[in-house]
Amino acid sequence: MLISNAYAQASGAAADSLGGLMGMLPIVFMFIVLWFLMIRPQMRKAKEQQKMITELAKGDEVVTQGGIAGRISRLGENYLGLEVANSKEGAIEITVQKSAVAALLPKGSLKNL
Structure with a gap:
């Protein structure tokens, strides 16, 4: 017997699913920060520009x-x-x-x- 038997562990699967969720957390946080710092103000500025053009x-x-x-x-x-x-x-x-x-x-x- 040169190769030993490998046995599955039940507790590893539960920890892995939580680890995958924690790995996505920084990406979700970065998207939220980008939304409030870049995308939302740009949309507001575009809306004000459009309003100004329609009121000429x-x-x-x-x-x-x-x-x-x-x-x-x-x-x-x-x-x-x-x-x-x-x-x-x-x-x-x-x-x-x-x-x-x-x-x-x-x-x-x-x-x-």
């Missing part, structure tokens, strides 16, 4: 994500006309996507620039 009105002064400041001259469903300067021929207007609006400026901000 003609005459509002805005800054686009590209840094262009102007006054809204016309509104469409997905695009808006942005009056960026005045010339001898009239107002210079560009068309930008609504989603490109980064911030809403207080009234009269463009006169100070």
Whole structure:
């Protein structure tokens, strides 16, 4: 008899199932921390941005994500006309996507620039 017999142990199976659960605990904890520190604030910021875009009105002064400041001259469903300067021929207007609006400026901000 060179090889000894191996016998199963009943108490090892119960300890192993608890150990597997304890091994998952750090991963679950990391996901919860990531949810509260990264995902939840990003969702809140996106919701505020969407609300700001839906409340845009003609005459509002805005800054686009590209840094262009102007006054809204016309509104469409997905695009808006942005009056960026005045010339001898009239107002210079560009068309930008609504989603490109980064911030809403207080009234009269463009006169100070």
